Amino acid sequence: MIDTSIILQAVIDGAGVGLIYGLVGIGYCVIYNATGIVNFAQGVFVMLGGMLTYTLLTSLGLPMIVAVAIAIPLVGVVGVVIEWFIVKPMLVRNSPMFAIILATLAVQIMIERITIMTAGDQPRTFHEFTAGGPLRLGPVAVGYQLIWVLVCSVGLVLLLTLFFKYTRIGNAVRACAQNRDAAALLGIPVARMLAVSFALSAALGAIAGILITPSQYTAFNVGVPFGVSGFIAAIVGGFGSASGAFVGGIVLGVAQAVAIIIFGAGYKTVAALAVLLLVLLLFPSGLLGKRSEK
Amino acid sequence: MTLRSTISAKPQVWATALAIAVAVALLAYVFGRGGYVVTVMGFAVIYGVFVTGLNLFMGYAGQASFGQNAFAALGGYGTAVLCADYGLEPIVALVLSATLSAVIALIVGYPTLRLRGHYLAMATFALGLITYELSIEQSGLTRGFMGFSGIPPLGLGRFQLLSERAQLAVFILIMLLGVWVARRLRGSRFGRALLAIGESEPAANALGIQVFRYKLVAFVIAAVYASVAGSMFAHFVGYISPEVFGLSMVTLSFTMLYVGGIGTLWGPIAGAVLVSFLPQLLRGFRDMQDIIYCLALIVILIFVPKGLASLWSLAVRRSDVPAER
Numbered sequence: 236m237i238d239t240s241i242i243l244q245a246v247i248d249g250a251g252v253g254l255i256y257g258l259v260g261i262g263y264c265v266i267y268n269a270t271g272i273v274n275f276a277q278g279v280f281v282m283l284g285g286m287l288t289y290t291l292l293t294s295l296g297l298p299m300i301v302a303v304a305i306a307i308p309l310v311g312v313v314g315v316v317i318e319w320f321i322v323k324p325m326l327v328r329n330s331p332m333f334a335i336i337l338a339t340l341a342v343q344i345m346i347e348r349i350t351i352m353t354a355g356d357q358p359r360t361f362h363e364f365t366a367g368g369p370l371r372l373g374p375v376a377v378g379y380q381l382i383w384v385l386v387c388s389v390g391l392v393l394l395l396t397l398f399f400k401y402t403r404i405g406n407a408v409r410a411c412a413q414n415r416d417a418a419a420l421l422g423i424p425v426a427r428m429l430a431v432s433f434a435l436s437a438a439l440g441a442i443a444g445i446l447i448t449p450s451q452y453t454a455f456n457v458g459v460p461f462g463v464s465g466f467i468a469a470i471v472g473g474f475g476s477a478s479g480a481f482v483g484g485i486v487l488g489v490a491q492a493v494a495i496i497i498f499g500a501g502y503k504t505v506a507a508l509a510v511l512l513l514v515l516l517l518f519p520s521g522l523l524g525k526r527s528e529k
Numbered sequence: 530m531t532l533r534s535t536i537s538a539k540p541q542v543w544a545t546a547l548a549i550a551v552a553v554a555l556l557a558y559v560f561g562r563g564g565y566v567v568t569v570m571g572f573a574v575i576y577g578v579f580v581t582g583l584n585l586f587m588g589y590a591g592q593a594s595f596g597q598n599a600f601a602a603l604g605g606y607g608t609a610v611l612c613a614d615y616g617l618e619p620i621v622a623l624v625l626s627a628t629l630s631a632v633i634a635l636i637v638g639y640p641t642l643r644l645r646g647h648y649l650a651m652a653t654f655a656l657g658l659i660t661y662e663l664s665i666e667q668s669g670l671t672r673g674f675m676g677f678s679g680i681p682p683l684g685l686g687r688f689q690l691l692s693e694r695a696q697l698a699v700f701i702l703i704m705l706l707g708v709w710v711a712r713r714l715r716g717s718r719f720g721r722a723l724l725a726i727g728e729s730e731p732a733a734n735a736l737g738i739q740v741f742r743y744k745l746v747a748f749v750i751a752a753v754y755a756s757v758a759g760s761m762f763a764h765f766v767g768y769i770s771p772e773v774f775g776l777s778m779v780t781l782s783f784t785m786l787y788v789g790g791i792g793t794l795w796g797p798i799a800g801a802v803l804v805s806f807l808p809q810l811l812r813g814f815r816d817m818q819d820i821i822y823c824l825a826l827i828v829i830l831i832f833v834p835k836g837l838a839s840l841w842s843l844a845v846r847r848s849d850v851p852a853e854r
Contacts, residue, residue, distance in 0.1 A: 336647065
């Protein structure tokens with residue numbers, strides 16, 4: 236018989252991972268809203284965030300805050316490079332959507348291989364942001380890292396909302412999302428806004444990767460599971476709003492954690508797909524309706 | 530390609546003759562030389578079957594499946610388990626696994642094919658990942674990470690195809706059969722409906738085509754092709770592991786489709802042969818192989834999205850024949 240406190244603990248930890256999925260999911264939405272494409276290489280940013288921070292911490296011996304401050308913009312640059320060299324030429328040529336998806340998938344594999352060649356194929360991890368813990372709340376333990384995840388992700392969502400609502404660039408990106416041609420007519424440099432959205436999305440992924448690495452691990456191949464889970468989180472949340480992606484992420488994280496307890500660790504992705512299919516079956520019109528509007 | 534009205538047949542005849550000559554020369558070289566070239570050609574033919582099926586679903590119907598490797602895995606493991614553990618005839622095992630794949634494609638396709646665009650891509654992608662995880666987890670059946678070895682070669686009754694050359698010859702026949710079926714399908718009512726769906730779903734719908742049903746059938750057919758390819762692989766190598774049917778199979782097959790020319794009959798086969806032999810030319814780049822593949826794929830996707838087939842239509846066009854779609 237499974238103890239209720241174990242379930243409760245799983246729910247707490249699952250929600251923590253779910254917040255990370257939410258961040259990745261928001262990354263998808265940011266790019267999708269601006270360009271109308273889904274970047275399958277989204278998970279790679281999560282991996283790069285963790286791996287780069289690890290490398291900066293260990294081989295250069297930098298303090299955590301410096302390593303993070305370098306890693307996040309670097310991953311942002313990777314995002315811009317992908318946009319510049321792959322996505323933009325394909326958008327200009329009106330490539331079919333599947334071709335663009337495939338190209339981003341190819342980028343993901345390329346970056347994974349390069350990571351293996353430069354950083355090895357071993358899983359890596361680094362210490363938590365603050366030592367000590369966990370916090371005991373009755374029967375469950377809450378690690379300090381989980382609190383970091385919660386604070387950072389909620390803070391990020393707030394910042395993003397403010398950014399999109401009150402800054403010039405944020406408004407410009409939103410204008411591109413609504414109608415790219417009209418935005419261009421109004422003098423908004425659309426191409427630059429697409430680059431901004433890729434940079435933003437990559438940075439979000441990197442932050443997610445840095446936050447999750449202490450409590451799990453990072454390796455060249457963590458990108459795909461995080462990418463898939465983040466995408467499912469975004470779909471479950473309705474593909475668009477940041478808070479929706481968060482709710483989707485938490486639902487998914489909890490479902491996975493519970494599935495692991497009941498069925499075993501190998502069934503993480505199976506649980507994720509089950510959630511996806513359930514949502515699609517129960518709310519198909521809501522999800523498809525959004526696409527057919529266009 | 531075959532449907533095009535041949536007002537001036539000449540360039541097409543020449544191009545066809547050239548293509549056949551190249552194919553015959555290649556086969557003569559492969560069978561004459563023997564050794565690893567036969568192995569490489571075997572993989573090319575197996576992938577040829579795989580991408581011919583995928584092409585029906587992607588090239589004709591304009592859908593995307595990023596999880597076709599799931600059905601290849603089903604075919605491969607079905608053949609492995611049924612032949613090695615239960616001693617079934619290879620042909621029986623192949624048909625049984627293909628039937629199982631078709632049934633599963635039907636069950637999985639029913640909810641997922643209602644999705645469109647990115648949702649479909651991601652749902653099928655997840656399908657491939659799940660099969661990969663299951664093939665590791667269900668180690669009682671699949672022997673997990675270590676892989677499944679001791680799969681007998683293709684054969685019938687007491688007669689076994691012991692040499693790789695003989696297996697390759699049979700494989701080529703299977704592939705030709707697959708291409709022939711695909712060609713028949715393309716010219717049929719079913720194929721024309723798929724092409725209409727690929728052009729525009731709302732338009733096809735307005736013409737009275739039951740879009741969802743046709744998509745589902747195309748998906749099931751593609752799954753059967755994939756499953757047969759998986760079975761062929763298991764017989765050919767005698768060993769399979771979850772890694773064989775992993776993510777690289779997806780990118781490899783897509784590379785073949787796009788290099789050869791998606792939506793054409795022979796393009797995918799040409800792509801399969803070319804992409805299979807390419808690494809032999811690029812030896813010495815062992816670690817870089819995947820990177821070069823992906824880079825080549827991206828360049829092709831950006832600059833020559835119609836692949837080798839666009840060369841073909843350049844050679845064939847010239848007259849007032851309308852350009853390929």
